Amino acid sequence: MRRNNSIRGRRPLKKLFVRNYIVISGLLLGAIAVALVSTDILMNRVVDRTGDLPQIAGEDIYRYPFENIDGKLLDRYGGWFEVIDEAGEVIYVRGNKEDDIVRYRDGLLYAKMDMQRNDDSIYYHAYSVKGPNQEPYILLWKIPMRLDKVSAAIAIFAACFALGLLLAVYLYAKYSVKQVEKPIRQIVEGIKEMERLNYTKRLTFTAEQEFDEIREAFNGLAERLQRTSAEKEAAETSRKNMLLHLSHDLKTPMTSIYGYSQLLLDDPSLEESRRRKYIQYIHEKSSYTANLIKDLFELAKLEDSHQMLKREKVNITKWFQQIVAECYSEIEDKGFGLDVQIPEEPLPVMLDHVHMKRVIMNLIGNALKFNAAGTVLYASCENKDGRAVLWLGDDGIGVQEPIREHIFEEFTRGAGTVKDSTGLGLAICKKIVTLHQGTIELEADRRYSTMFRISLPCADA
Secondary structure (H helix, E strand, C coil): CHHHHHHHCCCCHHHHHHHHHHHHHHHHHHHHHHHHHHHHHHHHHHHCHHHHHHHCCHHHCCCCCHHHCCCHHHHHHCCEEEEECCCCEEEEEEECCCCCCCECCCCHHHHHHCCCCCCCCEEEEEEEEECCCCCEEEEEEEEECCHHHHHHHHHHHHHHHHHHHHHHHHHHHHHHHHHHHHHHHHHHHHHHHHHCCCCCCCCCCCCCHHHHHHHHHHHHHHHHHHHHHHHHHHHHHHHHHHHHHHHHHHHHHHHHHHHHHHHHHHCCCCCHHHHHHHHHHHHHHHHHHHHHHHHHHHHHHHHCCCCCCCEEEEEHHHHHHHHHHHCHHHHHHCCCEEEEECCCCCCEEEEEHHHHHHHHHHHHHHHHHHCCCCCEEEEEEEEECCEEEEEEEECCCCCCHHHHHHCCCCCCCCCCCCCCCCCCHHHHHHHHHHHCCCEEEEECCCCCCEEEEEEEEECCC
């Protein structure tokens, strides 16, 4: 739940896209501003130098007589000079005059100098000068606006805008790609590792919500595949070991049966005692083989995923008492003591009578089979944390330490075991208990050297 809340707290991709749109719009406006500033700078300093005209004073241009007026500025900036007297008459022109105005009346000059009212596409620069008799004149410098300069300005603006926009978009795209590059690269690497059947790879990036969901889904899938692969490998190893043990366990009795039967066939005149001895050997080995095949068949049925138990609600305390009571005569015949501490309080459990009885009978049978007379057999039952716990043990020879952790595996036998043990009984018990959603464990106990603990879920009362 905490992991899901953490994912939901992440920023979704749509917010990232909205931010990208806002940033791109800002970059567009920024590119326009930079292009305008760059165009202004380039036009004033490189293409069109008229911006320097305010720095030129009238004294730098005007001369009298008028023919001495400096014409070099016209070569540099273009346009022409006009000298206007007090009456507004144009009394002198220097340069190539491109309009037909010969007199400025009724405020025409001021109208022309006003950029808002001037529609002639001509820049006007006026300087106050003095005539030969100190009469006031106006030196007018008129510079036409050339179409080629407008085209140059548009071209410069377009180039600066395109360059600035491309540079800004490239840098931001590079930054944005870094945000999604890491998770995408890890996802691709993880998929490639899965293709190599390596399920240990985990994604560790932290990114937007959708990427985090992909990460969690991938890691969950990898974990399940890793667990399944390990289970499959363990099952394959178990299968190989089972085949190895099975071939050995079948080969030995079959060899004995074949050998003794051959002796009986080859020598019909054998003494009756020896004949009966050989027949007894053949019977024992045949019985062992039959039990082995029966246990293998039972184990295979329990491992079948379609195997269904016939479970019903049972008072397990009373049921457990009945099972122990059925074995009492055999326990007494073996010279065993019995310590039973099963309460009378009802404890309902859903179980399959036949299969669960086999578990208890197998544990009691092993205790009787492997221990000497005088051994005390212990049985008890209790309700612990909503589960029925059955205890079954003895104070006999116990289980050797090297095989305690493998006691529930197929073909596990201890040293000195009886000759007719198939090594499958406890494996079958574990399968049955697991099918009941329970557990069976070999516990350590101070008083009893062997103590099995079976835990089953209680049924609703």
